[in-house]
Amino acid sequence: MTAPLILAVPSKGRLQDNVHAFFSRAGMPLTQARGAREYRGALGGVEGVEVAYLSASEIAAALASGAAHLGVTGEDLVRENIHEADSRVALLEKLGFGHANVVVAVPQAWIDVRTMDDLDDVASHFHGRTGRRIRVATKYVNLTRGFFARHGIIDYRIVESAGATEGTPASGTAELIVDITSTGATLAANALKVVDDGIILKSEANLVASLTATWSPGALSAARAMFDRLGAEKRARTMREVRTRFADCDASLVDEAVAAYRCVAPFGGPTSSGMLTLHCPPDTLHALATFLRQRGASMVTVGPIEYVFAADNPLYEALEARLGQ
Ligand SMILES: Nc1ncnc2c1ncn2[C@@H]1O[C@H](COP(=O)(O)OP(=O)(O)OP(=O)(O)O)[C@@H](O)[C@H]1O
Ligand SMILES: O=P(O)(O)OC[C@H]1O[C@H](OP(=O)(O)OP(=O)(O)O)[C@H](O)[C@@H]1O
Ligand SMILES: [Mg+2]
Incomplete structure (x- = not known):
């Protein structure tokens, strides 16, 4: 038996249900063979696929290292956790769920701060006045560094935050934050506002392929069959x-x-x-x-229409193109 294709899917959180529904709709239900605590499973309807249940950020890491061939996770986590992501993974398709923006947010009380330029001024003045750098709380350290650099902001420092990031300005451990928002309710509840040009990334869940994994003939043929079904369901859904x-x-x-x-x-x-x-x-x-x-x-x-199977397989063609075969 050849080595299976490893498909990494979220083991918890809000993405999990969407991912299960996405594969089920295409006739490939995820099966967790030995109960809900089992972290390996299979994909109904396609031979040679092993499903690995991981957290959304672990999925990004597994795709980067080649431990998984395919995965579903947020683009935010791909961009944050994978250095030079486009050379190591291929974002094959946006999946239409898990929408969230990674944003720069400041206290609503900062009425003079509307743009990143305003924020730059505040950061410089803060440094000049107090001798300390303004603190940005985030778990998106790499996205924050890149975005602030593109805006020429250097007078700041990052305070890594593992959770409840929106609470840090009120509790006095940071002046502003970079975090994800979808409805905006959490920002509003914490009296924070998004800087006008402070949207770092508009993220959603993606079907992602590893370019570093070993793509054996068996793994490729499993991907081809899986993508044929996904493509047929997508065509059917829109007509x-x-x-x-x-x-x-x-x-x-x-x-x-x-x-x-x-x-x-x-x-x-x-x-x-x-x-x-x-x-x-x-x-x-x-x-x-x-x-x-x-x-x-x-x-x-x-x-x-349930499925439209056609001659072409656009997802597989996209994968082949990125693998350079
Ligand atoms: N409020 C939200 N609305 C929509 N998508 C979100 C939201 N929070 C997180 N996401 C997206 O879901 C993905 C996983 O996020 P995260 O790692 O926070 O897991 P989670 O699903 O929130 O589960 P948990 O926070 O309970 O671990 C990320 O790509 C993120 O952009
Ligand atoms: O704009 P909103 O709709 O308010 O959503 C944004 C919030 O949702 C996520 O938190 P989550 O509920 O996943 O908790 P977590 O911080 O533990 O991940 C995210 O970290 C934000 O805090
Ligand atoms: Mg979360």
Whole structure:
């Protein structure tokens, strides 16, 4: 038996449920064989995949070192924890959940501080006046250093914070913070505000591939099968199936529908009896159904699509391109 493909997924926290739902939707449920405390599992529907349950930041480290081939984690953790991330991992796809911004936030009472330039002035004055550097509490040490450097801010020092970062200005252990925010509720509850141009990164969960892992033929073929299913589910999710049949349905009418409603005619058509199948995005569905009836259809049916398997496998092609094969 060849070595399996290692897929690292979050073992806890808010990403976990989303990741399970993401793979289940594509027909590949994550199975934790020996109960919830078991940190290794499998992926239903694909041979040769071993699932490693890790924390979101451990996933970034495992992808960087090559201990995992694929993983799902936040871009913030990839950028923070992996030096020169783009040379060691490939961010293959944004997954549409785990949205959070990494931001610079200061006390709301600092009414004169709106921009990073204002913050630079405050930092210099603070240093001049007190002889101490302004303190920035964060667990995003590398992202903070890079962002502050790009803004030419040097009069500061980082206070590493493992949790409850938003509380540090009030408790007197830092003057400002860099942390993630999604609804903004935690910042507001701590009387903090985001600096206008202080958004360091707009993060969300990504499907990430390791470029340092050993990609054996077995691991590649497991990835190809997994990505085929993920791609088929994604194509299906963005389209509805539209079916109709009427005598006046001809090729030029199909061309017109395709151009006007961003639909596709996956099987060409119509057939000699006027039977037509289209795939159409949800937002133009009603307009398409109206158009078809105006042209003679007496009935148009619309249904969900579970999978659209096509000739290409864009995720796998993206992986191959990054592996240089
Ligand atoms: N409030 C939030 N809303 C959306 N995404 C978030 C939020 N907090 C964290 N994330 C994202 O989830 C990922 C994991 O974050 P983190 O390491 O804090 O784990 P968690 O899911 O919050 O679990 P826990 O904090 O309980 O360990 C990160 O990529 C982060 O950007
Ligand atoms: O903008 P909001 O919607 O308020 O979300 C932001 C908060 O969510 C996360 O904390 P989490 O709940 O994960 O606790 P943690 O600090 O223990 O990770 C993050 O660290 C922020 O504190
Ligand atoms: Mg958290």
